[in-house]
Amino acid sequence: MSTHNTLTPPPSDWWRHPIGRDEVLWISVAAAWCVIMTFMMVYWYFAGNQNQAGEAYRISAEAFEAKADAMVDQYTIRTETELEVPVVAVPPGGDVYIVASQFQWNVIPELKLGETYRFHLSSVDVNHGFSLQPINVNLQLVPGYDYVLNFTPNAVGEYNIVCNEYCGLAHHTMVGRLYVVE
Numbered sequence: 001m002s003t004h005n006t007l008t009p010p011p012s013d014w015w016r017h018p019i020g021r022d023e024v025l026w027i028s029v030a031a032a033w034c035v036i037m038t039f040m041m042v043y044w045y046f047a048g049n050q051n052q053a054g055e056a057y058r059i060s061a062e063a064f065e066a067k068a069d070a071m072v073d074q075y076t077i078r079t080e081t082e083l084e085v086p087v088v089a090v091p092p093g094g095d096v097y098i099v100a101s102q103f104q105w106n107v108i109p110e111l112k113l114g115e116t117y118r119f120h121l122s123s124v125d126v127n128h129g130f131s132l133q134p135i136n137v138n139l140q141l142v143p144g145y146d147y148v149l150n151f152t153p154n155a156v157g158e159y160n161i162v163c164n165e166y167c168g169l170a171h172h173t174m175v176g177r178l179y180v181v182e
């Protein structure tokens with residue numbers, strides 16, 4: 001092994017010198033771990049059972065808002081907060097349209113425990129992030145796409161919908177709600 005420290009430059013033909021055993025071991029472990037982690041990306045998609053299938057469609061902001069407005073007209077059961085945000089109770093199996101815009105979420109969905117819903121998420125202006133807390137559902141919302149998420153809540157409660165992608169000056173106020181009831 002060489003005895004160079006940081007003050008003496010390495011020999012100009014350093015690549016001709018044999019590699020130390022400890023270094024070979026370290027490179028081998030790192031390379032093997034890279035291969036394992038690469039296959040884990042595919043394996044965990046199926047075994048982890050926590051990734052959405054990545055179903056998405058092109059849609060214009062106008063078309064998406066029209067569908068969301070139709071849902072609000074049909075299924076609003078009350079409004080909440082001084083902003084009078086509609087609370088919508090879409091029947092089980094139905095389509096729930098979530099519109100992200102600067103700096104609000106269009107509705108407060110009220111879901112029934114154990115029932116499956118088809119969520120559609122989109123932004124009508126800039127990129128937003130859909131983060132459902134505390135269960136950590138996480139999606140990036142790019143304008144022009146309808147992101148579809150099959151969703152079956154398994155615990156009653158009040159959840160927060162947080163925009164986790166910086167979208168402008170009032171980004172930090174972009175917090176919504178979702179209810180799961182019996």
Ligand SMILES: [Cu+2]
Pocket residue numbers: 128129163164165166167168171172174
């Ligand atoms: Cu935001």
